[in-house]
Structures are given as C-alpha cells and as structure tokens.
Amino acid sequence: MLQKIPIQKIETELTERKKVSLKILRIDLVHPEISGNKWFKMKYNLAYIKQHTLSGLLTFGGAYSNHIAATAYAGKLYHINTIGIIRGEEVSNPTLTRAKELGMQLHFVSRSLFREKDKLNLYLQKKFNLQELHVIPEGGSNLLGVKGCEEIAAYIPASATHVCCACGTGSTVAGILKGCGGKQKVIGISSLKALGYFEKMLVQYGIDEILKERIFFSYDYHFGGYAKLPKPLYLFAKEFSENYSVPLDYVYTSKMLYGVMDLIGKDYFPPASEIVAVHTGGLQGNIGFEHRIASEFK
Numbered sequence: 431m432l433q434k435i436p437i438q439k440i441e442t443e444l445t446e447r448k449k450v451s452l453k454i455l456r457i458d459l460v461h462p463e464i465s466g467n468k469w470f471k472m473k474y475n476l477a478y479i480k481q482h483t484l485s486g487l488l489t490f491g492g493a494y495s496n497h498i499a500a501t502a503y504a505g506k507l508y509h510i511n512t513i514g515i516i517r518g519e520e521v522s523n524p525t526l527t528r529a530k531e532l533g534m535q536l537h538f539v540s541r542s543l544f545r546e547k548d549k550l551n552l553y554l555q556k557k558f559n560l561q562e563l564h565v566i567p568e569g570g571s572n573l574l575g576v577k578g579c580e581e582i583a584a585y586i587p588a589s590a591t592h593v594c595c596a597c598g599t600g601s602t603v604a605g606i607l608k609g610c611g612g613k614q615k616v617i618g619i620s621s622l623k624a625l626g627y628f629e630k631m632l633v634q635y636g637i638d639e640i641l642k643e644r645i646f647f648s649y650d651y652h653f654g655g656y657a658k659l660p661k662p663l664y665l666f667a668k669e670f671s672e673n674y675s676v677p678l679d680y681v682y683t684s685k686m687l688y689g690v691m692d693l694i695g696k697d698y699f700p701p702a703s704e705i706v707a708v709h710t711g712g713l714q715g716n717i718g719f720e721h722r723i724a725s726e727f728k
Contacts, residue, residue, distance in 0.1 A: 435460060435585045437706070440674055448694050449701040454676060455585055458683075458711035464507075466711020467602040468500035470578035471570035476508055478574060479564045486511030488558060490544070490568040493518060494525045494718035496679075496711065497569050502529035513537065513558065517544040524717050571599035576635050579605020586706050590614050592699060594690050594707040596621055596682035597647070598656070600628045602710060604635035607645050614706075616645045617693075619686040623655040651689035657681050659719055663688060664727050679712040680719050 436456040445452050458466045479487055487510060491498035498514045505512035512534040516526065520538040530536060537557070543550050554560060566572060579602045586593055586606075593610060594617045595603045603618040610616060618628055628647045637645075653663045659680045667684035671677050678684040690707050699705060 437585070437587070438674070438676065440676075442691075444691065444694055448697065448699070450694055450699050450703045450705060452690070452694070452705045452707065453587075453590075454687075455582075455706055455708045456676075457582060457585070458677075458709045458713065460711075463503040463714075464500045465496065465713065466709065467579060467582070468496060468570065468711065470582055470605070471497075471575035471601065472500065472504050473578040473581075474574040475564065475566055475570065475572070475578075476504060476510065479510055480508075482564070484564050485559075485562040486513065487564040487566055488513040488515065488554070488560070489566040489570070490515045491517070493521050493523055494715045495568075496715050498529055498534070499525050499714050501566070501570075502532040502534040505534060506532040511535075513563070515539060515544070515550075515554070517541055525714060567599075569599040569601065571601035573636065575601045576605040576608065580609035582606050582708065583609025583611075586610065586614070587704070588613075589704050590706045591703045592617060592705045594619060594686060594705060596686035596708075596710055597628050598622070598682060600631040601635060602708075603628070603645070604632060604637055606708065607632075607637060607641055610644070612641055612644045614644075617690075618645060618647045619651050619689040620647060620649045621652055621656055621682050621685050623649070623652045625649045648689055648693070651685045651692070653685060657718075659722070661727055664723065676709065677713055678709075679715055681715055682712055683707075683709050 436459060438454045438456055440452045460469045489501050501512055514534050514536050516536055516538045518541050583606055593606060593614045595606055597603050597618040597620045607616045632642060653660050663684055666688050667678040687707060
C-alpha cells in the first residue's frame with residue numbers, strides 16, 4: 431500500500447451552482463516516472479516476473495507511449511530486462527531516448543504489422559524466446575494490470591458517490607470498478623472514437639453482471655479520436671491547469687475532466703453528489719504535442 435495520495439478539491443462557479451462536490455485523486459503524483467495508473471498496472475506484472483524467474487518482459491506502445499516510458503524505468507529500478515515493440519517507422523524522440531538510456535531494447539514494426547496481432551505474434555516468436563519473457567499488452571492492459579488498479583479504490587473517499595476515469599484500454603477503470611465493489615457509480619470517459627468498445631472489454635477483464643450495472647461509459651468527449659488535440663481541448667487543459675495548479679495530459683485526463691464538467695452542466699450528477707475524478711498521469715506524453723502547439727495554438 432502506498433502512502434496517502436493527495437486529493438484536491440476543485441471549486442468552480444459551476445459546481446457551486448449545481449450543488450455538487452468535485453475532487454481530483456492525484457495518482458499522477460505517486461512516482462515521477464512510473465506515473466499514475468502505470469504504477470498500479472506494473473505492480474503485479476513485475477511480481478510475476480520475479481516469482482517465475484523470467485529473463486525479462488516484452489511490451490508494446492507508440493512513439494510517445496506512457497506505458498513504454500514507465501516500463502523502461504521500472505525495469506531499471508527492479509533490474510528486469512525490458513523490450514519495447516514500437517508502432518511505426520523508426521524515430522528518435524525524448525520518450526524513446528529516455529527508454530533506451532534506461533536499458534530498454536527498442537524494436538520498430540510497421541503500423542500494419544502492429545495492428546495484425548496474429549502476424550505480429552508469429553514475428554515475435556521468430557525473433558525472441560517468448561517462453562523466457564513476460565509479455566504485457568499495450569498499455570499494461572492484462573488481468574494483472576487490472577488487479578493492480580483495483581487498489582486505486584482504497585484511496586477514494588468512502589463518501590464519494592461517483593468515480594470518473596479516462597479510458598484508453600479500459601483496464602484502469604475495470605480495476606477501479608472491481609475495487610469499489612459497487613459502492614460508487616463509475617463513469618468511464620473514452621479517449622477513443624470507438625462506440626461500445628469498453629462494454630465488450632469488461633468481459634475480458636472479468637467484470638460480472640452485477641458490477642456492469644454500476645458503470646457508465648461516455649463516448650462523447652474523444653475530440654475526434656485517440657491523441658487528437660483540437661484547439662478547444664488544448665485551451666480547456668491550459669486554463670484548467672492554470673486555474674487549479676493541476677497539469678493535465680492531452681490524451682486522457684484533459685478529455686475526462688472536460689467530460690466531467692460538461693456532465694455536471696447537463697445535470698447528470700444529482701445535487702449533493704460527491705465526484706472523484708482520477709488523474710491517471712501520463713504528462714510525459716505531452717512532449718509529442720509541443721511542436722504542434724507552438725505552430726498552431728500560439
């Protein structure tokens with residue numbers, strides 16, 4: 431169990447007018463490099479490697495992947511060999527440079543091969559001895575990752591009525607849902623343009639029919655799809671960060687909080703609701719937007 435995680439109250443004219451309470455659970459602060467939900471997702475995956483005396487781990491991600499960044503650091507910290515399968519043509523950027531410095535072996539594959547999981551698995555079987563490696567899906571989205579994310583619920587105040595979380599693979603929100611055990615209504619805000627995707631993923635993550643009744647997914651705040659950053663979202667994230675001293679990533683938490691504020695305005699939450707929004711970290715990924723921000727948004 432980690433020490434106490436900060437929980438920050440956000441007071442706005444909107445929350446006051448709608449008579450609701452909004453707090454942010456700052457799990458982005460649990461570790462400077464294994465940030466936010468990655469700390470929880472990695473916990474039992476790392477333990478599995480040690481328990482089974484495997485030679486290392488192999489995982490997947492994009493060029494600015496928070497999961498790749500966190501896995502590389504965790505490997506260095508716990509003396510575990512790490513291999514990153516990176517989507518797309520070979521590039522150099524601060525995320526991947528840092529991963530290499532931490533000892534991660536990087537292997538680039540085409541976007542088409544990365545998408546075709548059966549072909550990718552055959553490629554990996556030829557290139558690596560997978561029996562000696564723990565293979566972790568993109569984003570750390572396996573059952574061990576879900577198990578770790580169940581522990582996030584321990585830091586949510588018992589008085590909370592609603593818990594909100596961004597969704598990329600759905601494993602974090604599935605873990606939170608399990609950990610809450612039905613005591614709070616859980617709202618997953620999709621970062622993907624993928625209507626119905628997360629409802630299907632709940633089955634994969636072992637969510638039973640009773641708990642399914644305690645979660646609602648919104649697909650209204652993806653802003654065009656994964657890693658899309660239109661100007662209104664950028665301006666929202668910038669203003670929120672400046673007003674409340676809460677830095678937001680552009681891929682996940684900014685979309686989630688935009689959605690939460692909009693849902694408050696639309697009376698989704700009844701008066702006297704106590705809403706906890708989970709800040710899942712991922713701020714290092716903002717470097718992938720710096721050039722665009724400098725050229726388009728200034």
